[in-house]
Amino acid sequence: MxxxxxxxxxxxxxxxxxxxxxFSRDLFRAVVVFIxxxxxxxxxxxxxxxxxxxLAEAAIGAGLTGVLLLDAVRHLGNGRQKALRKTRDPSExxxxxx
Amino acid sequence: xxxxLRTCFIALACIAFSAVLAANIWAIAGVPGQGALPQxxxxxxxxxxxxxxxxxxxxxxxxxxxxxxxxxLVIAGIAGISMSKTTSLEDPELRTSDPLxxxxxxxxxxxxxxxxxxxxxxxxxxxGGAFQAGAVLAATGVLMRxxxxxxxxxRPGLLLRLGLMLGFSVFLLAAVVSVIGGDAFxxxxxxxxxxxxxxxxxxxxxxxxxxxxxxxxxxxVNDAEDPEEGDPS
Amino acid sequence: MTLSLLYAMAGAALCGIGLFxxxxxxxxxxxxxxxxxxxxxxxxxxVGLPQHQSGPDPVPQxxxxxxxxxxxxxxxxxxxxxxxxxxQSGMTSLEGxxxxxxxxxx
Numbered sequence: 001m002x003x004x005x006x007x008x009x010x011x012x013x014x015x016x017x018x019x020x021x022x023f024s025r026d027l028f029r030a031v032v033v034f035i036x037x038x039x040x041x042x043x044x045x046x047x048x049x050x051x052x053x054x055l056a057e058a059a060i061g062a063g064l065t066g067v068l069l070l071d072a073v074r075h076l077g078n079g080r081q082k083a084l085r086k087t088r089d090p091s092e093x094x095x096x097x098x
Numbered sequence: 099x100x101x102x103l104r105t106c107f108i109a110l111a112c113i114a115f116s117a118v119l120a121a122n123i124w125a126i127a128g129v130p131g132q133g134a135l136p137q138x139x140x141x142x143x144x145x146x147x148x149x150x151x152x153x154x155x156x157x158x159x160x161x162x163x164x165x166x167x168x169x170x171l172v173i174a175g176i177a178g179i180s181m182s183k184t185t186s187l188e189d190p191e192l193r194t195s196d197p198l199x200x201x202x203x204x205x206x207x208x209x210x211x212x213x214x215x216x217x218x219x220x221x222x223x224x225x226g227g228a229f230q231a232g233a234v235l236a237a238t239g240v241l242m243r244x245x246x247x248x249x250x251x252x253r254p255g256l257l258l259r260l261g262l263m264l265g266f267s268v269f270l271l272a273a274v275v276s277v278i279g280g281d282a283f284x285x286x287x288x289x290x291x292x293x294x295x296x297x298x299x300x301x302x303x304x305x306x307x308x309x310x311x312x313x314x315x316x317x318x319v320n321d322a323e324d325p326e327e328g329d330p331s
Numbered sequence: 332m333t334l335s336l337l338y339a340m341a342g343a344a345l346c347g348i349g350l351f352x353x354x355x356x357x358x359x360x361x362x363x364x365x366x367x368x369x370x371x372x373x374x375x376x377x378v379g380l381p382q383h384q385s386g387p388d389p390v391p392q393x394x395x396x397x398x399x400x401x402x403x404x405x406x407x408x409x410x411x412x413x414x415x416x417x418x419q420s421g422m423t424s425l426e427g428x429x430x431x432x433x434x435x436x437x
Contacts, residue, residue, distance in 0.1 A: 007334055011341040018345055018368050022352040022361060034364050041371055048338055048378055049387040051225035052152045055217070056396055059233035060403050065367070067240055068314055072360060072410050075318065076417055108354050116347030123339050123376065127383045136388050151389035152396070160393060167397045174404040178411045183418065229400050306400065313407035319418040 007047060014040050027076070031069045038062035147291030149223035156227065157295045161284050165273060168266045168302060175262055175309035182316030196245070203245040210238040218303050228299040232306030239311035252315055262312070265305025269298050335382040342375025357424040359413045363406060370402050 014037070021034040038061035045054035139151055139159070146154035156164050214234040221227030242249055251257035272294050273284040281287070286294050349369025356362055374395045381388045417423055 003334070007337055011337060014341055015344055015348065018348050021364050021368065022348065022356065027358070027360065030361065030364060034367070037368070037371075044338060044341075044375070045378075048335060048382065050378060050392045050395075052227060052230070053374075053378070053392055053395055053399070055225060055230045056233060056399050059230060059237060060399055061371075063237050064233060064240065064310060064314070065403055065406060067237075067244075068317065068407055068410055069360070069364075071314075071317060072414060075414065076360060076423060105355060109351060112347045112351040112354070115350060116343050119343040119346060119376075120340050123336070123343060123380055126380060127336050127339075131381075131384045135390055136385055139389060152393050155389045155393040156396065160390070163394065163397055167401055170401055171404050174408045178408050181411050181415055183415060227396075229396055233400075309404065310407065313404065313411065317407070317411050317414055319414050 010040065010044060010047065014044065027073050028070075031066070031073050034069065035062050035066040038065065145288055145291075147286070147288075147295050148221075150221060150225070150227075152225070153221045153227050153295075156229075157299060158286065158291065161269075161273070164302070165266075165269050165284070168269060168305060171306060171309045172262055172266050175312050178313040178316045183319045184316075199245045203241055203247070206241060207238055210234055210241070214238065214303070214307075218299060221299065222296075228302040229306065232303045233310070235303060235307035236310035236314070239307065240314055243311075243315060252312070258308070258312070261304055261308035263305075265301045268301040272298050333383055335379040337379075339376050339379030339383070342372040342379060345369070345372030345375065348372075359416070359423055359425070360410075363409050363413070366409075367402065367406060370398070374398060 017033050017037040017040055021030050021037055024030040024033060038057060041061060042054045042058040045051070045057055139155070142159075143149070143151060143154060146158040148154050148157070214231045217226040217234060218228060218231035219226075221231070239249070251261070272286070276285045276287060277283050279287065346369050349365045349367075349372055352365030353362055353369065356365060377395050377398075378391050381391050413423075
């Protein structure tokens with residue numbers, strides 16, 4: 001009975017973090033909630049008696065993907081004005097690329 | 099109004115998709131299983147060369163999947179490196195540096211390297227293996243990058259190319275070695291299974307770490323020019 | 332209804348959520364998150380369903396392990412492409428999609 005409670009709560013938390021990662025207003029917050037989703041997935045893999053997958057999910061899903069996406073969010077937000085200025089004057093882009 | 103209607107329609111379609119999927123899962127779960135795969139596996143474990151079943155499946159019984167997977171990783175690594183638009187993968191201006199991070203990594207990096215080595219070694223008889231060790235090694239590289247340590251092996255040169263292709267080529271060599279002996283492709287000779295698996299796992303770890311690190315490092319974009327043919331770095 | 336089947340159903344629900352996000356969101360990075368969530372749902376189904384009757388089964392676990400590594404390589408490649416696209420065009424969604432603005436999820 002207690003096991004069902006634990007697993008039911010885990011499933012609810014999984015669905016809640018998935019929805020939060022997709023439908024958050026702020027992109028940074030969405031990525032942080034996605035990292036939390038990855039950590040919850042690691043716990044779920046332990047409950048499914050798959051410790052190898054739990055190790056890989058914790059290292060890859062929460063660690064590497066999180067850093068990659070956080071780096072992307074920082075630059076996707078900041079460079080906005082710079083990039084817009086570039087596309088508005090294509091004639092001044094004199095770097096000789098085709 | 100149209101937009102809200104479209105959202106509702108797509109939401110209903112996705113709920114229907116989930117419901118059909120769940121119904122199918124329920125139906126499949128009700129059918130008594132025909133295959134005896136776990137039993138077959140536990141009977142043949144002694145012939146595989148390792149004691150942990152997942153490692154045996156990954157590197158011996160279904161090693162073809164692992165071979166193709168490292169091939170896919172190498173292709174993704176090549177594509178990522180070729181799409182990078184910075185002055186060089188090891189551009190000094192892309193290195194961030196934070197004093198706290200710099201101090202912390204003096205403790206973390208040796209520990210993480212030892213952890214990666216342990217995970218690789220422990221894959222033989224307990225949870226661990228090449229993928230987990232490769233991921234921790236890649237995370238070490240990312241930590242070094244974020245902490246401002248120069249990583250010369252990321253410049254286009256011998257070490258980068260060696261790291262990227264070593265995993266796939268050594269694995270392919272190990273797979274072909276049995277064909278030369280007259281056996282099937284990827285059938286390891288039974289007495290050489292354990293050393294072969296050890297060698298293949300080590301180079302797989304190195305290659306996976308190098309590919310993931312190269313993909314992470316080629317993500318930033320600045321206003322560099324696209325390099326011409328024959329340009330050094 | 333064992334534990335594994337419960338997680339397989341959760342995987343089906345995650346697939347639905349991920350699919351909705353993939354179809355409806357316009358920001359490219361959010362679509363990448365939705366794709367990853369859908370992938371995690373598929374992995375849950377792949378491991379939960381066979382383990383319902385016969386207990387821990389190493390073969391689907393090995394396949395899912397391979398799948399996780401390939402998924403992160405694909406995600407990293409997608410991030411490289413998205414950043415290059417953003418640098419080139421200044422937009423964070425594809426042409427023809429509504430909204431390349433920062434505020435608001437949809």
